[in-house]
Amino acid sequence: MYLVLKSTVAAGKRVSAGDVIELSVDEANELLAMGRVEPAKEKPKAEIADRSVSLESSDAPAVKTRTRKKKA
Numbered sequence: 461m462y463l464v465l466k467s468t469v470a471a472g473k474r475v476s477a478g479d480v481i482e483l484s485v486d487e488a489n490e491l492l493a494m495g496r497v498e499p500a501k502e503k504p505k506a507e508i509a510d511r512s513v514s515l516e517s518s519d520a521p522a523v524k525t526r527t528r529k530k531k532a
Contacts, residue, residue, distance in 0.1 A: 461500040462488055468496045 464470070464479045470491060475481055480500050483491065491497040512518040 462491070462497040463500040464497050466496050470497070 461480055462483055464475045464477055464481060467474070467476050468491065469475070470481055470483060470487060481497075483497070488497065510517075510519065512520070
C-alpha cells in the first residue's frame with residue numbers, strides 16, 4: 461500500500477494526491493525514487509468508547525439539568 465504524494469499515473473490509471481493505492485514492486489520503486497509515492501502507514505485502530513449517558517449501563521455521572529432561577 462502506498463500513499464500518493466503528487467498526482468500521477470500509476471498502474472495504468474490517473475491517481476490524485478492523497479490516494480492510497482496498491483502497486484507492483486517495480487512500479488513502486490520507480491515512483492518512490494521520483495518522490496511521487498511513499499509507503500502508507502497503518503492507521504491505529506480507535507478505541508471503542510462508551511458514550512452513553514444516564515443509562516443503566518453507563519459509567520458516566522447523571523446529567524444535571526438547568527433550572528430556572530427563582531424570582532425574588
